[in-house]
Amino acid sequence: xSVILHDLCGADPDRRFxxxxxxVRMALAHKGVAHEALPWRFTDKAAIADAGTDKVPVLRHxxxxxxxxxxxxxxxxxxxxxxxxxxxxxxxxxxxxxxxxWSDAVMMTGIARLVxxxxxxxxxxxxxxxxxxxREARFGRALPEVTASREREVEGFRRDLHPLRMxxxxxxxxxxxxxxxADFIAFGPLQWARCVSAFPLLTPDxxxxxWRGRLLDAFGGLARAAPAEDLG
Amino acid sequence: xSVILHDLCGADPDRRFxxxxxxVRMALAHKGVAHEALPWRFTDKAAIADAGTDKVPVLRHxxxxxxxxxxxxxxxxxxxxxxxxxxxxxxxxxxxxxxxxWSDAVMMTGIARLVxxxxxxxxxxxxxxxxxxxREARFGRALPEVTASREREVEGFRRDLHPLRMxxxxxxxxxxxxxxxADFIAFGPLQWARCVSAFPLLTPDxxxxxWRGRLLDAFGGLARAAPAEDLG
Numbered sequence: 001x002s003v004i005l006h007d008l009c010g011a012d013p014d015r016r017f018x019x020x021x022x023x024v025r026m027a028l029a030h031k032g033v034a035h036e037a038l039p040w041r042f043t044d045k046a047a048i049a050d051a052g053t054d055k056v057p058v059l060r061h062x063x064x065x066x067x068x069x070x071x072x073x074x075x076x077x078x079x080x081x082x083x084x085x086x087x088x089x090x091x092x093x094x095x096x097x098x099x100x101x102w103s104d105a106v107m108m109t110g111i112a113r114l115v116x117x118x119x120x121x122x123x124x125x126x127x128x129x130x131x132x133x134x135r136e137a138r139f140g141r142a143l144p145e146v147t148a149s150r151e152r153e154v155e156g157f158r159r160d161l162h163p164l165r166m167x168x169x170x171x172x173x174x175x176x177x178x179x180x181x182a183d184f185i186a187f188g189p190l191q192w193a194r195c196v197s198a199f200p201l202l203t204p205d206x207x208x209x210x211w212r213g214r215l216l217d218a219f220g221g222l223a224r225a226a227p228a229e230d231l232g
Numbered sequence: 233x234s235v236i237l238h239d240l241c242g243a244d245p246d247r248r249f250x251x252x253x254x255x256v257r258m259a260l261a262h263k264g265v266a267h268e269a270l271p272w273r274f275t276d277k278a279a280i281a282d283a284g285t286d287k288v289p290v291l292r293h294x295x296x297x298x299x300x301x302x303x304x305x306x307x308x309x310x311x312x313x314x315x316x317x318x319x320x321x322x323x324x325x326x327x328x329x330x331x332x333x334w335s336d337a338v339m340m341t342g343i344a345r346l347v348x349x350x351x352x353x354x355x356x357x358x359x360x361x362x363x364x365x366x367r368e369a370r371f372g373r374a375l376p377e378v379t380a381s382r383e384r385e386v387e388g389f390r391r392d393l394h395p396l397r398m399x400x401x402x403x404x405x406x407x408x409x410x411x412x413x414a415d416f417i418a419f420g421p422l423q424w425a426r427c428v429s430a431f432p433l434l435t436p437d438x439x440x441x442x443w444r445g446r447l448l449d450a451f452g453g454l455a456r457a458a459p460a461e462d463l464g
Contacts, residue, residue, distance in 0.1 A: 091317070091324015094408035095331065101398035102334065166333035176326040 003028070003035035004060040006048050010122035010196075013039035015227045017122070019108060019192035020069040021057045022223065026184035027073050029219035031083040042127040069188075070100050073181050086181035099174065099182040102163075107189040110157040111201065114150045117143040118197035118229070150199060157201065161208050168207040172214060179218060187215045191223055198229040235260070235267035236292040238280050242354040242428075245271035247459045249354070251340060251424035252301040253289045254455065258416035259305050261451035263315040274359045301420075302332050305413050318413035331406065331414040334395075339421040342389040346382045347429035349375040350461070354428050382431060389433065393440050400439040404446060411450060419447045423455055430461040 005028065008018035016025075016037065028035050040047060040056050051058040051065035059066045059075065066075050077086045077093070087093035116135055120128040120143070132143060139146045164186060167174055175182040190212050193201055202209040209232075216224035237260065240250035248254075248269065260267050272279060272288050283290045283297035291298045291307065298307050309318045309325070319325035348367055352360040352375070364375060371378045396418060399406055407414040422444050425433055434441040441464075448456035 085323070088323020088326065089321020090408050091320020091412065092327055093323070094320065094403075094406065095324055095327035095414055097402075098331065098395060098399050098406055098414070099327065102395035105394045105398065162337045163330060163334035166337065167330050170329075171326075174326065174330055176322050180323065182327055182330070 002061065003033055005035055005037045006040040006056045006058040006060075007037040008056050009039035009041060010127075011124040012122070012227060015122055015195060017119075017192055017195035018056060019188035020055075021188075022191045023069045023181075023184050023188040024057045024059065024072050024076075026187065026215070026219070026223070027076050027086055027181060029222055030086060030179070030184070031076050031080045033076065033080060033083070041124055042130045070097070073185075077181075084178070086184075088176045088180055092175065092180070092182075096175075096181045096185065100185050103186045103189060106160050107186065110160055111189050111193050113146055114154055114157060114201065115147065115193045115197035115199055117147040118199065119143075122196050147199075154199075154201065158203070158206070161206075165206065165208050168211045172211070174211075179215065183211075183215060187212065187223075191215075191226070194230040195226055195228045198231075200230060200232055202232075204232065234293065235265055237267055237269045238272040238288045238290040238292075239269040240288050241271035241273060242359075243356040244354070244459060247354055247427060249351075249424055249427035250288060251420035252287075253420075254423045255301045255413075255416050255420040256289045256291065256304050256308075258419065258447070258451070258455070259308050259318055259413060261454055262318060262411070262416070263308050263312045265308065265312060265315070273356055274362045302329065305417075309413075316410070318416075320408045320412055324407065324412070324414075328407075328413045328417065332417050335418045335421060338392050339418065342392055343421050343425050343433065345378055346386055346389060346433065347379065347425045347431055349379040350429035350431065351375075379431075386431075386433065390435070390438070393438075397438065397440050400443045404443070406443075411447065415443075415447060419444065419455075423447075423458070426460045426462040427458055428461060430463075432462060432464055434464075436464065 005021070005024060007016050007021045007025070009016050025037060045054045048054070048056065048058045051067040053067035057069055057072055059072045066072050073086055087096055120132050123131055136142060164174070173179045173183050174186060190201065202212065237253070237256060239248050239253045239257070241248050257269060277286045280286070280288065280290045283299045285299035289301055289304055291304045298304050305318055319328055352364050355363055368374060405411045405415050406418060422433065434444065
């Protein structure tokens, strides 16, 4: 197959949980690009070193190795111009970048504080040691301490989703009449959480919850079929 | 003149400070639509009642009266299709709506808590009474109490601008190669503050500050020429 994605996995090679890889997997499905998603672990640095990075996603196509999810989305849009658009034009491309910085700053950061302690149990031993050590250094405390108050702190996270919720009260997708890159960018962090943690981030009556459900169902239920913990 | 904008003003009819009206004024300038911006005060409800609203902006064109800034931006895009685009295509239009909900939830709400007590001094007496009464009801306390801790609370507001800042570190405009609706939507609340309060919302080394400066200079310095308090 001519397109390969290096895709983060847990001890179970079918547990694919990277939010950044999910952005790309949804985009590949949207574009209808046939590909192989190879399992990759945090400690497999050598397998992607030629892409000049130590993190996935890395996409391989036509002799190139492309790192970083946003760069990959732009690459897909530019190299498969005849397939359904990810951005819906140049204005959509520019503003999808804002959705990306918003999703990283608000969703990734917020969700990490709510689920990070649930992740090591899903990892192969060497990855669990690597993950725990690097994340404890980042947070400055043990991972169970980071999430100890999550029952209370999830309220703040839900409030921070208000701009997304306001749009989804009016319309089914963020990107336009159909789902697109901005939807996949915001979905990635929620799918990350779903794959590693049973902690309920969203209430069932939240328009964000319903939108997540539509994205889980998209592309023949690609994301819903993934091994996961939060089945709500 | 065939296009009229009802535009909120203070006791001085030249002090135009509505964040929502500024979104529309910048969009009218971007489109090059000749218009008259008529001064309107909070208590002039009768002047806009035919638009089915009690708030400005209201745009009059071709016998129609159109309320609500987002609706007006879409109207301008659709009725002046040959003029420079506000959205850069359908994807940009959809995601500008997300920027609008983000700007309202994060910027408007955040800035209101930092500057609201500075507004009544700029208003005509009947408006000052109306504004103080309605806003104190909204906040549940006296306006000087709302802003009493602003020297400290501005730090949180600046942190909340991080998604915007991340984009503006990479590129000059939010909307694409040129400024567009998303820029004007995020600029409106900052221009609101600038017109009524000397309190510095942004530090001079912030990419958001530099971007605000570019928008103040746009269209021959339209926004910079407006009577204002924060001249930084």
